[in-house]
Amino acid sequence: MRVAVLDDYQGVALKLVDWGTLPGVTVVPFRDHVHDPDLLVARLQGYDAVMRIRERTEFPRSVLERLPDLKLFLATGMRNARSLDLEAADDLGITVCTTNALHQTTVEVTWALIFELMRNLPAETESLRAGGWQVGLGRGLAGKTLGIVGLGNMGIPVAKIGQVLGMNVVAWSANLTPERTAPHDVTCVTKDELFATSDVITLHLPHSDTTEGTVGARELGLMKPRSVIVNTARPALWDEAALYAALREERIGGAGMDVYMVEPLPDDHPFRHLRNVVATPHIGFVTEENFEIFYRQTHENLRAYLDGSPINVISGSRPFLPDSQVAQQMHAQKLASSKRA
Structure with missing residues (x-):
């Protein structure tokens, strides 16, 4: 599974938790912000999951529909409804998990x-x-x-x-x-x-x-x-x-x-x-304590999703399948189609 971490302004995404305890997971942080939806879609092609820090990047339906590989959205904090189209995520089968936050x-x-x-x-x-x-x-x-x-x-x-x-x-x-x-x-x-x-x-x-x-x-x-x-x-x-x-x-x-x-x-x-x-540069929630919660609970959410039992879910139900299982699933579908023919 490839996970993109967006808007990692402080460069802490690879430091606050040990992603290595999740076998097969590759985490790629991006420290710059992308405003243009086309550039955002291009950046996220091929990623199975996205971790978003609060509401720094918006995900309307028009963006989510152009990310066919996206299966898991790792939100941080509970306020997501206006900046993340939860109805679209549900329609597209994208699981959305979130975390707590200090206010x-x-x-x-x-x-x-x-x-x-x-x-x-x-x-x-x-x-x-x-x-x-x-x-x-x-x-x-x-x-x-x-x-x-x-x-x-x-x-x-x-x-x-x-x-x-x-x-x-x-x-x-x-x-x-x-x-x-x-x-x-x-x-x-x-x-x-x-x-x-x-x-x-x-x-x-x-x-x-x-x-x-x-x-x-x-x-x-x-x-x-x-x-x-x-x-x-x-x-x-x-x-x-x-x-x-x-x-x-x-x-x-x-x-x-x-x-x-x-x-x-x-x-x-x-x-x-x-x-x-x-x-100030939108630092109301930017503290060591909040980021510890964001990353620790996101790590837990990702582990639970990979184990097949997602937690802290607010939308979606699309499972993650490793490449080998995807190939097996596609092969089974082809066989079923040929038998029906």
Whole structure:
């Protein structure tokens, strides 16, 4: 079995587990990302399995249908429905197995971005490295209002940290109610109130048809001139063009971001160069602990599949047959056809 590991940016695919304990398995990691579907299909010809790190590469039906050798898709993390066509995988008999993931790691990056924005850390560290000293005044968080868009698995711990820091915490989402926010000492507000009154806004919604474009020009226009907004969730939650305009014209205080509509972010993308942006390269889930889970459980999933008893399956049922068995199966089919003739 040939296994392709996609988007191995850190070059760890051959280090975190011992693939040699799976006889007959050849693992080939790719450290670069392929955007073009035709190039992706060309790259994966002849591979029996694909391991994907989170949702870095999309697999719509149009791609899966052009990969006749693909029998096993090794996903990492549970959010796969929008970036991997599970219905197509099921139709094509491609088994999809997945792994667990730690979620609090993204909460940590959320607060790292907030701290950098509010305390002006990029400019201060840049000055120090250049031989300078203090260059500006940061802003404290105590007494400020933290607006959380989506009070779920991510939003709740973000709220708790804000409360520890002395912030007033408010929240909104389409289905959020005061009864649901009260146990967390969070005030449920309207969407407009959140954007108009918050000093720090952070997005923690899943990507769906109803959440796409949650933050557009209108919402950004409601923000206070010095307020900042952070997105470590999904890029489609905000309108990147509207956000860029607001940042370029300094109509808001700044933005922190870990997710982008095109990843890796193009070299000439303006978010790389705006002074009021703090940007990280989608590292919310990128920790030693998460990758240990991804690779260990993927190794277990692959072993179970090869043993004929797949585990952690979310779609598909296509068995793997070594080349010799494929030849035997084809020969048997030919014999059956000749007898019927």
